[in-house]
Amino acid sequence: MTVNIMGWGSHACLLNALLISLLGLTSAGDTLTSSQSITGSQTLTSNDSVFKLGFFTPQNSTHRYVGIWYLNQSNLVWIANRDQPLLDSSGVLTISKDGNLVLVDAKKTVLWSSNVSNTATTATAQLQRSGNLVLKDDSTGQTLWESFKHPCDAAVPTMRISANRVTGEKLRFVSWKTASDPSSGYYSASLERLDAPEVFLWVNGTRPYWRTGPWNGRIFIGTPLMSTGYLYGWNVGYEGEETVYLTYSFADPSSFGILTLTPQGKLKLLRYYNNKYVLKMDLGFSVCDAYGTCGAFGTCNEKSSPICSCLSGYEPRNGEEWSRKNWSSGCVRKVALKCERLKNGSQSEGGREDEFLKLGTMKVPDFAQRLDVEEDKCGTQCLQNCSCLAYAYDAGIGCLYWTEDLIDLQKFETAGVDLYIRLAYSEFQSIGDAPGHANKRGKRLIIGITVATAGTIIFVICAYLAIRTFHLRKGNATHSENQRVTDVQKPAKLDELPLFDFKVVANATNDFHLANTLGKGGFGPVYKGLLPDGQEIAVKRLSKASGQGVEEFMNEVVVISKLQHRNLVKLLGCCIEGDEKMLIYEFMPNKSLDAFIFDPLQRKLLDWKKRFNIIEGIARGLLYLHRDSRLKIIHRDLKASNILLDAEMNPKISDFGLARIYKGEDEINTKRVVGTYGYMSPEYAMEGLFSEKSDVYSFGVLLLEIISGKRNTSFRNDDQSLSLIGYAWNLWNEGSIRSLVDPEISASVSDSEDHILRCIHIGFLCVQEVAKTRPTMTTVLSMLNSEISHLPTPRQVAFVQKYHSSSLESSSQENQCNSNNHVTLTEIRGR
Template identity: 45%
Template sequence: MSSQDPQESAADWSSGCVRRTSLDCNQDGFLKFTGIKMPDSRNSWYNESMNLEECEKMCLADCNCTAYSNLDVRNGGSGCLLWFGELIDIREFSQNEQDLYVRVAASELDRNRWRKKSVLVAVISAVVATFILSFIAWFSFQRRKIRTGSEVENEDIELPLFDLVTVSTATENFSSANVIGEGGFGPVYKGILQNGPEIAVKRLSKYSGQGVQELKNEIVLISKLQHRNLVKLLGCCLEGDERMLIYEFMPNASLDYFIFDPSRKTSLAWKDRFEIAMGISRGLLYLHQDSRLKIIHRDLKTSNILLDSDMNAKISDFGLAKIFGGDQVEGKTKRVIGTYGYMSPEYAVDGKYSVKSDVFSIGVIILEIVSGRKNRKFHHLEHHHNLLGHAWLLWTEGKVLELIDECLKESFSESQVLRCIQVGLLCVQKLPKDRPTMASVVFWLGNEGLVLPQPKQPGFFIERNSMESSESTDEAYLSNSMSITVLEPR
């Protein structure tokens, strides 16, 4: 049906609608109209007992019947109302809840079905298109996250991204022959880029005690730090499941490689050891005070001190480092991670860390540099103290020069050795408030003739029993509310 201009005359709106297609009687059907005024009832018939289905059959059986409806719309509808001939006085009336079923030719029914189908197809197409666009947007975002290292945001990265093919080629497909170290993060490979520079590739192992969070931490921190005594991060590879950090290659490996090996330690004269101690101290001072971020390293140890071709010290491995902001002076964690022998007492026992935790660690390293002995694996025939305890006993007995490495006794500077031992003992004092700042450590080490404070008893000055002292594994210090992870040195 189609509309034309209505001409109202005594409520007669017969000119309002005309049929597009003539009725065929045998192949007609009905279209449902809602929200309209019912036609004039002058040519109608009704039955109160019939239902709507019976009403439709009766209208369809009579070729003169042009519409039908319920007689009463209450309680779900009842009765039958039929119209015959032209439908008069029909117009929109939104308040009417009665449905009108108008007889139309079969072609009109097909057209209406096609129109409904078209609308349905359009709706489905729009939904599918929206889904596809949403999926493409999500997929693109995920690829961007993978390319930038999942949890590592673009703005956090201020260094180049290496593709996997380049790194794999440089390390000869991660050949075991190129492994130069193994840490909590995973294996470290030596590699050579096509343009010549040697690199060290730290590759996250799926069995690693550390993970993506530690990798992100290291990328974000070290990419923002620049100092001659910090290892230089050249870039990273964050492709697929691979998580790798690419560093400048340190040809002389790490400090522990030399000072704890009976044959190699002789190649480190006192002058070299003193400069290494100074270099570590300057690097740590930069982290604590002079960089744009205040960094607590939390895992300072001899295996994390790398040596370049000129034996300059470079602090590495910032996976556990923490940033302090504003006036923050102390942090606390329930998950204590680090290496025994270098942890401060307050960190190992209570999970508290601060710049003074790093000061404790460098105190241990200085005493290890002087003695050529490892703190927790130190043994003595007359007692069962660790290296710190042994150094303290020698200090109180006035025999502190006995601490020096045997291979240095022909080349050392007595004043420098005494100063290093005293600074080392000041750094490892039990209480954080008694330990110096790194500014004081650098100043004391670099200046002759200064009168330094007298050290107090070091942390962990507890004599071990003979069974404990003979074990090579690290002893655990735990509080009841903490979990702890021990990272073994490379």
């Protein structure tokens, strides 16, 4: 039959709509009813058009499956029939008469079913905005089944991995078998050890492959990557006393992530913002991460050779195997503990008590048990238990102890906790005064008593003189301090800033719970909070024990309350009640810049485009402080940890506690030098002279750090250069400056190489030794944007060749390798 389309246009549209209704549903709907079905290329679509449910075929495969994907089919988050594929193009997803969601083939054979026993006469399935497919009883509204409770290999925000301590039921994630075969693979993830919850990865469902370490309310303490602050948003919760679950979410609703357990047993994280791809992280595992690499009582350290060693007081169980680097048999104790000796009738060592040896920055062993005692009682309780072999204490978990073989131990460079292992008293004769050993060797006791007698006399004399001097000065000092605080508070004008009630802030931070801690500095701790209206905040709380805080607190209120710029962190208000002083800021979900550029994994996420955007944003923020704001501000503590990143990785300058208002003077002289080594300009650090060129110097250091991915203070033990600046300057003069560029960006930006080298050139101009030769931030921004095409040749940059030539740092500080970048220094007296 030939149809006149022009004449039948309106009727054709009606007919088309009727046919679609009869066949099933349109791809725009988010709900499947009992009278509808999905087949062929039809899809169910969430009402924000982000998630779709429909049929798909993996690459290099002819099998068909029903799944849910985010944006496109390469982002599958759930599969219905992963172990029962369709072998042809047939297949219908529908709701059966008993209310179950079912997938049937051409022969009406049920390949997959929601398998709900509580049948419903009428039911509907809805694909929600979260990506969760929910089956509900129409008559009661009760949820019968949901895809989030039947996960596959991928986790998305608000999805749970859970375990029931009574029934033993667990929600596991199981990898694909191969990249083209979504059937249940060899690796799985589950929540274990529910008294101190950990996530385990398993091989074939029975052999542990990797574990996170226990949860302390903020991070998993055996996963150093979480300490960088990037893997944020995780939370362990409880449903009654039976079920424990782990979930994650993003502070910004525009952010989205998919965490996948790959067929190779790795973790892959994809991040999106406003439904646009942002970054990808592949989290592989090293040989030391593999469960039990060094066997019982053995510890693994990637920096050592060989990587496995026995704990102090232990020796290889099989020396021949150990020499061949087969460590699976582990280690055994050399000398029996006191309880074992008494049990065997031995009276050696005069019945002396066992003692504990401290091992720092450790991944604690598996099979931890918890004890509800304070930190100072944890070791005592362990010592009184003959079965207790080791203990550890974490403020978020409490007292942990072990009565079984110590397995899966690892030594970290950072993170981890202090682990105390129990040894026989005689073992300390060979160990000596090891770290954490509470008692001195026996033969030193008599010497100690003799020295103590003389020391007591000297102490009494010194104490008398000190107390007398203290009382003489106390009156004047107290008066000066009160006057100082009063003078600082006078110009604060707190009425210009919103004041928060203490109860509101306390409720927002869950009474300043440890799990809400974002960080801590000389000022005090910073907490994440959630206001009743749903706004996330960062609360900077002045520590009562802080010696520096009052002046810096009031200074920050004065300065930042008058500043408004997209590249400055926004102060929302403050709270001052009694001894409590708090600043409330907007919450920055990506935390600080140093967590990215100095971390070998995180800096992979910052390509050159993102890095330059950060550089330019910092420059614009500084230009506003120096030239465009109502108050002219010198920041004085510009560094990577004081650059916060919002959800779109835009930089915001923070921490104005050390900032100074100036009136256009060329230089200001101060006797109180404050700031951070490595970022201070030489005239400020050595002479107490600062100006806007001091911030320009700090910006230059930061620019070189962002390009290189190296800390300015990471060259402390280098024989040739004290700092990154010295190292870079040598490369510049040798004509090999390209080697300074972080390999993570140099390999993929051949077309941007000139731009990167230009930025390095600008960095050198900013760190020139003579302050007057450095450009202003106005000029810097013009240089960055190529408005100034010709760059002058940089003169001698400011760096010290040898550390001992500096009079600013004490010998005790010299030994704290690479710690300078994190410490804000105060009360350094300049000339």
